[in-house]
Amino acid sequence: MNPFEEAKWNFWQALYLILLVYIIEFAVGWMRTIENLGFLKGYIRYLEIGFGDALLFFAALFVFTKIRRITAQDLGLGNFNWKSLLAGLIGGIFLFFVVGLLGNLAVDYLGAPVPQSFALVVAGADSIWQALPLVLLGGVIVPLKEELIFRALIYPPLRRGYGKALGMLYTALFFGLLHFDLIRFIPLLVGGIVLTWLYERTKCLWTSVIAHGVWNILMVILMWWQRG
Numbered sequence: 001m002n003p004f005e006e007a008k009w010n011f012w013q014a015l016y017l018i019l020l021v022y023i024i025e026f027a028v029g030w031m032r033t034i035e036n037l038g039f040l041k042g043y044i045r046y047l048e049i050g051f052g053d054a055l056l057f058f059a060a061l062f063v064f065t066k067i068r069r070i071t072a073q074d075l076g077l078g079n080f081n082w083k084s085l086l087a088g089l090i091g092g093i094f095l096f097f098v099v100g101l102l103g104n105l106a107v108d109y110l111g112a113p114v115p116q117s118f119a120l121v122v123a124g125a126d127s128i129w130q131a132l133p134l135v136l137l138g139g140v141i142v143p144l145k146e147e148l149i150f151r152a153l154i155y156p157p158l159r160r161g162y163g164k165a166l167g168m169l170y171t172a173l174f175f176g177l178l179h180f181d182l183i184r185f186i187p188l189l190v191g192g193i194v195l196t197w198l199y200e201r202t203k204c205l206w207t208s209v210i211a212h213g214v215w216n217i218l219m220v221i222l223m224w225w226q227r228g
Helices: 011-027 040-068 082-110 117-124 128-177 185-202 205-227
Strands: none
Touching (some): 011 040, 011 128, 040 128, 082 185, 117 205
């Protein structure tokens, strides 16, 4: 089954779903800057919002799939095999090094960006037990959520409308822009292109989820190591 050619939704429906989640999060105050991320109170608040955001999106996606009669296979959540696993692992390691290199170049030319909230909360974690929930959030929950958004929902209608190459580029542009980070935009754009290419190549969303997760987990390990 080809999840790209049989999508039961269009780009605007996917975009409205994402905007709805953002509007709800803004209304409940989840879009505000979290203070004291280096302390326990900020750490707990970060986890509350992080897991709450994922739960909200998964609930919204569940309702959306029921209304549109979308199956797991339509979202690319089928066809998983050892080749998908291997491609995801290799892709994640590749992203870690390549995007990291591009990030360092961006810092050299554009200056150091404001530290991300995730980096601050990792730096403030006092023990491995505090780091583990962050690994779960950053290495499993967030990659699954973001791959469902950008690769499963956004890419197929863009691919139908503009073809493979432009579909990948536009999907990656959304991926970079919605991280709201100007200095890291180019590295994120490249990362988005690689993740979309992996999905296109394998037609299995789990490949890009695994690659995204490995990329993030390696980043967490690096940040944890650098903190000391």
